[in-house]
Amino acid sequence: MKPESTGRIYWNGEMETLGPEQQRAIEEPKLLRQLEYAWRASAFYRRKWRAAGIDPRQIHCAEALVTLPFTEKDELQETQEATPPFGANQCVPLDQAIRMQATGGTTGRPLRMTLTRHDVAIYNELGARGGWAAGMRPGDLLFECMNYSLYAGGVSDHLSFEHLGACVAPVGIGQSKRLIEILRDVRMETCLWSTPSYALHLARVAQDHGIDPVSLNIRKGFFSGDAGLAIPSYRRRIEDALGLVASDIYGLGELGGFAAECRYRDGLHFLGQGLLIAELVDPASGQAIALRHGAVGELVYTTIDRESCPLIRFRSHDHVRVSTAPCPCGRTGFRFRVLGRSDDMFIVKGINVYPLAIQDLVLGFAPVLTGEFQVILPDPPPITYDPPVRVEAGDGVDPAEFPALRDRVTVRIREILMFTPDVEVVSFGCLPKTERKARRLYRRYRGETP
Known part of the structure; x- marks a missing residue:
């Protein structure tokens, strides 16, 4: 229409x-x-x-x-x-x-x-x-x-x-x-x-x-x-x-x-009315969660008008928070904010960690950090070690400042996200920039390398 x-x-x-x-x-x-x-x-x-x-x-x-x-x-x-x-x-x-x-x-x-x-x-x-x-x-x-x-x-x-x-x-x-x-x-x-x-x-x-x-x-x-x-x-x-x-x-x-x-x-307004059905589920148990205001879970989708490759209860692995409060625009579908991907989430000593949350904190150090970062997990769960996190120094930052910057980032992540990272500060330009999706998490135990 x-x-x-x-x-x-x-x-x-x-x-x-x-x-x-x-x-x-x-x-x-x-x-x-x-x-x-x-x-x-x-x-x-x-x-x-x-x-x-x-x-x-x-x-x-x-x-x-x-x-x-x-x-x-x-x-x-x-x-x-x-x-x-x-x-x-x-x-x-x-x-x-x-x-x-x-x-x-x-x-x-x-x-x-x-x-x-x-x-x-x-x-x-x-x-x-x-x-x-x-x-x-x-x-x-x-x-x-x-x-x-x-x-x-x-x-x-x-x-x-x-x-x-x-x-x-x-x-x-x-x-x-x-x-x-x-x-x-x-x-x-x-x-x-x-x-x-x-x-x-x-x-x-x-x-x-x-x-x-x-x-x-x-x-x-x-x-x-x-x-x-x-x-x-x-x-x-x-x-x-x-x-x-x-x-x-x-x-x-x-x-x-x-x-x-x-x-x-x-x-984000869900706009699939009449074409897709969305569900909210617990990413660990798979149990359904009501699409109520403030609910948190993983979105799952079902096509209801597809010919070639129908998808029934297709898991997105996107972890979201739902809002059902009215929007002034008048759209009636639920809204949501993406918290991170449930399959990117890793657990450090009982604490759930999303790369998106790390990105939020790293960006707060601009301009002394560029905002680029990598999380590298060398060993499979359980993660009882301090996971390595590489962050990139801003243009012109003196390497002599890296140790103090490392300590500041470590403290900030520990205070807000409740886990202790093993932070490494690398020089400006050392972390790759991409025109595609930015990848932040690498599981070396699966053969994934930056």
Whole structure:
């Protein structure tokens, strides 16, 4: 449903302002049809549910969804390797699929999936809802700096934003110098779609060439791919560096960009009404948690209108805090803030630690620290040792100051996060900068190296 005018608040006002009973009346029949379809068309789900002793055709209400087992990405990776090219959850013949895309897999190999024309329309609808909520509009010249090499943030998001009506320029990654030249040539206000870390990378490249990043005239920044904007100081750093307003869009490569901030910037609105069902669960026990104000848990998603690769109770591993307080924008879906990834969380002597929380503290040491950091876990749990944390000194900081800086960071982390790190301060430029998702945690015992 396309908006009637650019002055309109919602992309799809009918769905984004649904009341609970209206939403249930739309979603429950679609859920039951999706479960029956998955049972019939997906060999992956038939085996999975039979092994659990469950017949989804006996489910007659949305509340019974919790009786089905979760779907993990590594399961889909395994079935893809056993039944190439797309695995046993490929539900349509290839002549009905019009797109293949890939997302990161746990083995390091991409998780491939296909989309039918109908699936692409759903993906575009979700992306348009998210982009519109975040402030993207027809008439915006949007430079897309995501990875176009199979990654959903490239082609699929590009086409979602075209569907919204934006004029999208496919830049990709590794083109920062060329992008700066184009931005200076077009002589108009523009927009950026990238990871938060890329925005700072772009600002650094401009500065290295003697160009004020603010003069590039990027005035709207739409960001996804890592959770940096959840940290207010990181958001301000991006906004100050480029002179733009930063907006957060959240999604999964397997599902699309289905959540975004509105102009009030008070959390991410869930925008999947009528297309996705979201649940909140305890990441350790898997028990359902009511989507109430202040609730904390992991978000789990179920497609209810997908043809090629349905996903039933698909774990995001994103740990969030929910808000159900009314938003002045009028959207009725719950909002949430990402606290970190539950599969990135590590436990130090009984204390749960998220890299995102470490990032928040490290950024507070600017400008003597750049904000770049790495957590390196040499040995598997239980972590009874002080985990190594590398932080990068700011430009011009004298190495003689490193010991005192190390002690300050150690004390700050111990006071706020309640664990003692083994801090190492490295010189400016020693930690890698990336145009892709910024990686912060390395488990050396799994063979992961910085």
